[in-house]
Amino acid sequence: MSKRRIGVFTGSRAEYGLLVPVLRAIEAAPELELVLIAGGTHVANEADGFTIAAQVPVEREDARAGSTSRAIGTGILAITDALEDLALDIFVVYGDRFEAFAAMIAATQMSIPTAHIEGGDITQGGTLDDVVRHAMTKLAHIHLTTNAEAAMRVRLLGEEPWRIHNVGFPTIDLIRAGDYADAETVTDDLGLDPEQPVIVFTQHPITTSPAAAKDQIAASLSALDQARSKLGAQIVLTYPNGDLGSEEIITALKTWASSRPDVVLRQSLGRRLYHGALNFCGHVTNGICVGNSSSGVKETMAFDCPAVDIGPRQTGRLRGMNVAHVPHEAGAIFAALHDGLTDASYRAKIIAAENPYGKGDTGSIVARLLSELDLIAPGLLAKQTILPPD
Known part of the structure; x- marks a missing residue:
């Protein structure tokens, strides 16, 4: 019996790390064949060993407002060409970014059975994520x-x-398996002292108000300066995503870090080092994750790591009790990270709390569902809208 060819699209480093357990489970399933389609060069920079079946360009050319729309359009064309050659049985798309949106449109318009991971989440904080995510739900x-x-x-x-x-x-799944950099690697790679507090910081622009990015990052950096001077905190900064407004944030990060030689600035930590840093913050030293990335809301709880969610970007996102929400104001940001770094009773409550995002068996569940899906069921592609009863 021939294997089912399962195409999986990854458009950015942001969701690639989230997909790894699913990719591994598909690759390990004897009845499935993994066909990985990459919309960027990020996969080649990781050491996970997956073979890329197709590399398709889905990239914004510049910072103009229309660049994302053009990237979606050209992405649909490129992904369509790839899908025509790959003869997939099922296609899997993750999340809500513009690259994934292009992939979802291409596959569903070609009547390829398509599965969407992370539908139904909400982030009501002035981003385009919700509307794109819900549109993808209706297509999948x-x-x-x-x-x-x-x-x-x-x-x-x-x-x-x-x-x-x-x-x-x-x-x-990865966190449960301990698949992240150990404390010694984190210490050596980032030059951290385990006896001193650590702040891991990532802040993205808000897609509906990119002009505010400069002022928003200024407030955050002011709070980080207070943490350095008053708490002796070690700061690890990573670049934002490529959305409109990211250039202003990157410029501010470079300028700020250049005059503070103890601050670590990286374009990306990569999945294993990033998770190792969160584990370092939760289990090795008194550390905290700060910014407005979904990882701060969704991944930190698994490491017993406190998090400060800044601004409206993740509003509505399900979160554990380890996440404190604050506005883009330096005083509020510093107060929240101060509590997360110094309040022992708060950190103890985090350790005892339940993680709302599952037990760590997602990859195997997804592989089983993809193996068992009835591909000839008459209703699979012929979708209906069936509203729940009042």
């Missing part, structure tokens, strides 16, 4: 949600119950 044939609340929202969008599967958050 199978929904692989990361939590029960998200599954309920997908159902409320009129998706048929049999299409919806709550599989958990894939990254928890």
Whole structure:
């Protein structure tokens, strides 16, 4: 019996790390064949060993407002060409970025059964994520949600119950398996002192208000300066994503770090080092994750690491009790990170709390569902909107 060819699209480093457990599970399943499609060069920079079946360009050319729309359009064309050659049985797309949106449109318009991971999440904080994510839900044939609340929202969008599967958050698989850099590697690579507090910082622009990025990053850096001077905190900065407004943030980070030789600035830590740094913050020293990345909201709880979520970008996102939310104000940011770094009782409560994002078996669940999906069911591609009863 021939293997099912499972195409998986990865468009950016932001979701590639989240996909790794699913990729591994598909690759390990004897009845499945992994066909990896990359919309960027990020996969080649990781050491996970996956073979790239197709490399397709899905990139913004500049910082103009229309660049994302053009990238989606050219991305659809490039991904369509790749899909025509790959003869897939099922296609898997993760998240809500413009690269993934292009992939979802291309595959579903070609009547390829398509599964969407992370539908039903909400981030009501002035980004385009929600509208894109919900649009992708209406296009997808199978929904692989990361939590029960998200599954309920997908159902409320009129998706048929049999299409919806709550599989958990894939990254928890890696964390449960201890697949991240150990404390010695983190110490050596980032030059950290385990006896001193650590702040891991990532801040992205808000896509609906990119002009505010400069002022927003200025407030955050002011708070980090206070943490350095008053708490002796070691700072690890990473670049934002490539959305509009990112250039202003990168310029500010470079300028700030250049006059503070003790600050670590990296374009990216990579998945293993980043998770190792979060583990370092939660289990080795008194550390904290600060910024407005979804990883701060969704991944830190698994490491017992406090987090400060700045501004509206992640508003509405399901989170553990380890996440404190503050506005883009230096005083509020410093107060929250001060509590996270120094309040022993708060850190003890985090250790005792339950993680709302699953137990760490998402990859195997997804592989099983992809193996068992009835590809000749007459209703698979012929979607209906079935609203739940009042």
